[in-house]
Amino acid sequence: MAAAGALLEPWRMIGVAVVGLGGIGRLHARNLAREVPGARLARVVDPITELAEATARDLDVSWSTSYDDALSDPDVAALVIAAPSPLHAELVERGSKAGRHVFCEKPLGLDADLAGRAAASARESGLRLQVGFQRRFDPDFLAAKERIDGGEVGSVRLLRITHRNRRPPHTGDLGPRLGSLFADMTVHDFDTARWLVGEVAEVTAFEAARTAVVVLRFENGALGVVDNTRSAVYGFDCSAEVIGSASTLRVGARQWPVDVERLTADGVVSDPPADHTRRHETAYRDELRHFVECVESGSEPAVGGDDAAAALRLASAAERCVA
Numbered sequence: 149m150a151a152a153g154a155l156l157e158p159w160r161m162i163g164v165a166v167v168g169l170g171g172i173g174r175l176h177a178r179n180l181a182r183e184v185p186g187a188r189l190a191r192v193v194d195p196i197t198e199l200a201e202a203t204a205r206d207l208d209v210s211w212s213t214s215y216d217d218a219l220s221d222p223d224v225a226a227l228v229i230a231a232p233s234p235l236h237a238e239l240v241e242r243g244s245k246a247g248r249h250v251f252c253e254k255p256l257g258l259d260a261d262l263a264g265r266a267a268a269s270a271r272e273s274g275l276r277l278q279v280g281f282q283r284r285f286d287p288d289f290l291a292a293k294e295r296i297d298g299g300e301v302g303s304v305r306l307l308r309i310t311h312r313n314r315r316p317p318h319t320g321d322l323g324p325r326l327g328s329l330f331a332d333m334t335v336h337d338f339d340t341a342r343w344l345v346g347e348v349a350e351v352t353a354f355e356a357a358r359t360a361v362v363v364l365r366f367e368n369g370a371l372g373v374v375d376n377t378r379s380a381v382y383g384f385d386c387s388a389e390v391i392g393s394a395s396t397l398r399v400g401a402r403q404w405p406v407d408v409e410r411l412t413a414d415g416v417v418s419d420p421p422a423d424h425t426r427r428h429e430t431a432y433r434d435e436l437r438h439f440v441e442c443v444e445s446g447s448e449p450a451v452g453g454d455d456a457a458a459a460l461r462l463a464s465a466a467e468r469c470v471a
């Protein structure tokens with residue numbers, strides 16, 4: 149219970165270690181330190197000594213450069229993994245075997261079979277595993293899901309998702325750090341597609357110049373189109389349309405958190421979010437609140453390891469189309 153959790157004594161709160169302190173790991177650490185009732189940030193881990201030390205100093209917690217320290221720390225009941233994507237499945241499996249609940253950033257590794265193994269390992273140990281598909285906690289997408297499930301859209305005919313970044317998340321070769329564009333970026337859209345419409349029967353994909361188009365055919369007969377780019381100069385974009393037999397939903401069409409238009413001599417200027425952290429600010433907080441509530445109550449997270457493995461399988465199918 150979130151409200152009660154906020155009043156718990158520190159020793160009764162769930163101790164969490166954040167593993168991997170790049171941009172998203174530090175964001176999760178800040179949220180855990182201040183915004184997640186029932187949780188206590190217990191430790192931060194990164195192999196870069198200066199980064200671990202500086203983050204720990206900012207947030208007043210223990211730090212180390214070794215994952216094993218988190219796994220043997222009796223203060224740590226749960227892990228938030230935000231290390232490079234290729235390491236995720238192995239880190240989750242080791243975490244579960246050491247008896248820790250795990251929140252793991254997406255994707256759950258780069259291999260669907262290893263992701264499935266990590267999911268099974270958590271399940272067999274009776275531990276929670278949640279994966280960082282934060283869109284499932286975005287207020288716009290949640291409202292759309294409720295309307296679809298409530299029958300307001302009728303039968304879904306077409307799902308269109310637009311998911312664009314201003315630039316790649318890092319310079320240099322992204323493969324060893326994040327995997328393909330499909331595994332890193334479209335994987336969010338594959339998860340959204342399965343969540344909103346159902347299982348996907350067929351995937352066709354094209355990729356050129358940091359840009360991709362993916363066409364989906366769902367088992368229930370609906371169609372889907374996803375467009376991705378890492379070259380949207382105007383900012384971060386995450387919106388969708390769900391076209392159904394009874395009505396059409398536009399999701400996040402006016403998605404700016406600051407929805408102000410400036411009328412100037414040169415035209416109308418508005419402020420789209422610069423990046424995912426601004427667009428999904430509340431979702432990143434709420435997914436961790438949900439995780440901690442699931443650890444406290446023993447209930448299954450809304451998005452877990454099997455969902456992550458399914459999304460990765462679709463990413464692999466897309467990769468094969470452009471190989």
Ligand SMILES: NC(=O)c1ccc[n+]([C@@H]2O[C@H](COP(=O)([O-])OP(=O)(O)OC[C@H]3O[C@@H](n4cnc5c(N)ncnc54)[C@H](O)[C@@H]3O)[C@@H](O)[C@H]2O)c1
Pocket residue numbers: 167168169170171172173193194195196199215230231232233235253254255280281282317325326332424
């Ligand atoms: N859900 C989202 O919207 C979202 C957004 C950004 C990133 N991510 C995911 O989060 C992960 C991290 O992304 P990032 O951009 O912060 O990456 P990053 O490369 O900037 O940071 C990763 C950090 O992990 C550390 N690291 C490397 N090996 C490690 C190990 N064995 N144990 C612990 N830490 C280790 C690195 O030193 C680095 O500081 C990626 O998997 C990415 O896909 C998700």
